[in-house]
Amino acid sequence: MIRFYCAETYEGMSARAATFMAAQVLAKPDSVIGLATGSTPIGMYTALADKCSRGEITFKDVRTVNLDEYYGIDPTHDQSYRYFMNKNFFEKIDICLGNTNVPNGKAEDPQAECARYDALIDSYGGIDMQLLGIGRDGHIGFNEPGDAFIPGTNYIKLTEDTIDANSRFFASADEVPKYALTTGIRAIMQAKKILMVVNGESKAKILEEAFFGPITPANPASILQLHPDVVVCGDAPAMAIIAEKHPEAIIG
Ligand code: PGA
Numbered sequence: 593m594i595r596f597y598c599a600e601t602y603e604g605m606s607a608r609a610a611t612f613m614a615a616q617v618l619a620k621p622d623s624v625i626g627l628a629t630g631s632t633p634i635g636m637y638t639a640l641a642d643k644c645s646r647g648e649i650t651f652k653d654v655r656t657v658n659l660d661e662y663y664g665i666d667p668t669h670d671q672s673y674r675y676f677m678n679k680n681f682f683e684k685i686d687i688c689l690g691n692t693n694v695p696n697g698k699a700e701d702p703q704a705e706c707a708r709y710d711a712l713i714d715s716y717g718g719i720d721m722q723l724l725g726i727g728r729d730g731h732i733g734f735n736e737p738g739d740a741f742i743p744g745t746n747y748i749k750l751t752e753d754t755i756d757a758n759s760r761f762f763a764s765a766d767e768v769p770k771y772a773l774t775t776g777i778r779a780i781m782q783a784k785k786i787l788m789v790v791n792g793e794s795k796a797k798i799l800e801e802a803f804f805g806p807i808t809p810a811n812p813a814s815i816l817q818l819h820p821d822v823v824v825c826g827d828a829p830a831m832a833i834i835a836e837k838h839p840e841a842i843i844g
Contacts, residue, residue, distance in 0.1 A: 617654060627681070636789055747772075786823070790826045799830055
């Protein structure tokens, strides 16, 4: 089942998504949360940190597994996803850093790192709530469009579109790493709940196609149509095409 929520603004979307995440942590304080990077979830992370500093929620027993990491980049690099998570979320909440996990982008053997990461997720008993963004090309994590859905954590070559989209964070597109490690479709689909955050007009078309078009590895997010519990929190520009074509799908 997929439930769409549309807020007028990015701030409204972030507050709504933070409420869903906080509810998960309140209901199960030792939740395993799958986390995502990118510009979209930053507002949600800020809202959650505010709830934590007001004493409304605690992350002290929460364990986290991040979706992905660039390959070949040091965790101290300011564009690594480990660095992003520490700065934008972990340092602002009461989580134990030892309970947080990001694929190791400096692992010597990327395939061995993929196997380690899958075993880690299994050892946690899977993911209770998986946070996702969506790429302009439909990617979730760094599961890029292709000919097949890849089940396990995998070592992938980034598409030109993703390199272009992410070049805004680097001095130039040449500096964007070309490879990444990403949790695969199995761990995402086995998560008990999915929480997707999406904002901006540039995502409106791919979002509508993902949830109302064919299920195809050419649009990796489309697999979520088969998940039993998906909440999509969007702002009005991102939800515009869904609001126009499928207004009945938006429940709040
Ligand atoms: P963005 O990235 O939040 O920076 O748009 C989303 C994604 O690529 O998953």
